[in-house]
Amino acid sequence: MKLSHAAFAILLASAAAGxxxxxxxxxxxxxxxxxxxxxxYAADEPTAKKASEAAFKRVGQLNRIMSDxxxxxxxxxxxxxxxxxxxxxxxxxxxxxxxxxxGQEVAKRSGGAFDMSIGPFVQLWRQARRTQKLPTxxxxxxxxxxxxxxxxxxxxxxxxxxxxxxxxxxxxxGIAKGYAADxxxxxxxxxxxxxxxxxxxxxxxxxxPPPQETGWKVDVAPLTKDKPQYSLRLANAAxxxxxxxxxxxxxxxxxxxxxxxxxxxxxxxxxxxxSVIAKNGITSDSMTKAVxxxxxxxxxxxxxxxxxxxxxxxxxxxxxxxxxxxxKRMASYLR
Numbered sequence: 001m002k003l004s005h006a007a008f009a010i011l012l013a014s015a016a017a018g019x020x021x022x023x024x025x026x027x028x029x030x031x032x033x034x035x036x037x038x039x040x041y042a043a044d045e046p047t048a049k050k051a052s053e054a055a056f057k058r059v060g061q062l063n064r065i066m067s068d069x070x071x072x073x074x075x076x077x078x079x080x081x082x083x084x085x086x087x088x089x090x091x092x093x094x095x096x097x098x099x100x101x102x103g104q105e106v107a108k109r110s111g112g113a114f115d116m117s118i119g120p121f122v123q124l125w126r127q128a129r130r131t132q133k134l135p136t137x138x139x140x141x142x143x144x145x146x147x148x149x150x151x152x153x154x155x156x157x158x159x160x161x162x163x164x165x166x167x168x169x170x171x172x173x174g175i176a177k178g179y180a181a182d183x184x185x186x187x188x189x190x191x192x193x194x195x196x197x198x199x200x201x202x203x204x205x206x207x208x209p210p211p212q213e214t215g216w217k218v219d220v221a222p223l224t225k226d227k228p229q230y231s232l233r234l235a236n237a238a239x240x241x242x243x244x245x246x247x248x249x250x251x252x253x254x255x256x257x258x259x260x261x262x263x264x265x266x267x268x269x270x271x272x273x274x275s276v277i278a279k280n281g282i283t284s285d286s287m288t289k290a291v292x293x294x295x296x297x298x299x300x301x302x303x304x305x306x307x308x309x310x311x312x313x314x315x316x317x318x319x320x321x322x323x324x325x326x327x328k329r330m331a332s333y334l335r
Contacts, residue, residue: 022195022211027052031059032067032177034201040188041195041210051191055184055198062183065095066176068119068169075170079119082163089153089160095179097159100152102282103175107149110290110302115149115262119169125260125267129249140265147262178240178285181205198281202288205238205281217335220275223316230312233335234277237308240284242292243273261293268293271316277333279308287311296325303327 022041025048029036036059042048067073074096081090092100103116120143124135135143146167153162163170181198185207188196194208197216206216215233220241222229232239248257256267274291278284287309291299296313303311310329314322 029056032063032180032200034177037199038184039197040193042193051188051193054191055187058183058187059180062095062176062180065093066099066172068171068173075172078161079169082166082168084166086164086166089155089158089162091158091160094159099172099175099179099282100161101154101156103286104149104152104154106286106290110294112149112263113293114174114286114290115147116170116172116175117147117149117151117168118260118262119171120146121260121262121265122171123169128251132251134251144265174289175282175286177201177203178238178281181238181281202241203238203281203285206234207236209235220312223271223273223314223322227322231335232333234333237277237279238281238284239275239277240281240288241273241275242288259292273314275312276303277310283309300325300327
């Protein structure tokens with residue numbers, strides 16, 4: 001069907017008028033140990049509030065499944081079943097299985113730089129931060145026996161999981177928030193909200209952009225305050241950033257990040273941040289943890305081999321100089 005210039009102009013004007021009717025709303029709630037923020041565009045406040053309440057309800061459900069702080073969460077109940085012995089595979093919820101399956105995929109592709117079985121190491125370093133004493137070599141060796149993604153056995157057909165070593169502790173801190181952000185966007189969409197952003201700590205997932213915009217503006221902070229930040233423009237994508245600028249401890253004059261390498265059990269001492277863009281939050285969240293700990297050259301290879309992903313890696317060398325490395329696709333997101 002052909003349109004005259006006048007008719008086409010009227011259509012454009014109508015579309016613009018419709019877009020202008022949308023109003024910006026923002027909502028925040030604490031979940032999963034951080035602040036979840038929703039920014040959305042809706043026609044009115046009741047619509048926006050109802051949609052956001054449903055989205056926050058969803059993340060609350062996921063926290064009750066995946067928390068490692070809640071002793072009654074599905075995750076913690078699962079770990080207790082394998083606390084002293086290796087029994088039969090255990091049926092788990094669809095949400096938990098999906099996250100474990102995605103995490104295992106990233107673990108294998110990263111050579112274990114991302115590993116959901118890292119729980120024993122995480123517990124050691126939480127204690128170290130409280131006591132200001134490093135874990136002993138014996139404690140790390142003991143924990144290492146219970147760590148290793150290859151010890152997690154999944155059965156997709158029966159939707160079951162089996163932990164192959166007694167005393168394993170799964171920790172989904174490097175993947176659950178990204179998945180939660182994805183699920184919140186899905187809930188908002190079911191309520192008719194297509195222009196939205198969900199932010200949770202270092203994870204940001206976005207749907208369609210704000211009216212009259214080509215994307216959501218998301219800033220990535222530098223490692224040092226005297227450097228400019230990096231601005232990204234995203235639509236229907238996610239970006240996750242890992243770093244130690246805010247969470248670290250100093251023991252015996254050495255700066256240790258809250259990020260622990262699951263391959264060694266040691267806290268990271270070098271200064272680095274990594275940002276990963278992906279088509280969804282569960283991918284960006286888990287991949288950025290792997291990129292953070294991998295050799296930068298290997299990390300770039302991993303990202304280049306993963307469709308619809310990009311990364312920005314910032315490393316602070318011994319002279320205090322920032323070294324910036326990015327994948328080929330990253331340039332298209334920078335603004």
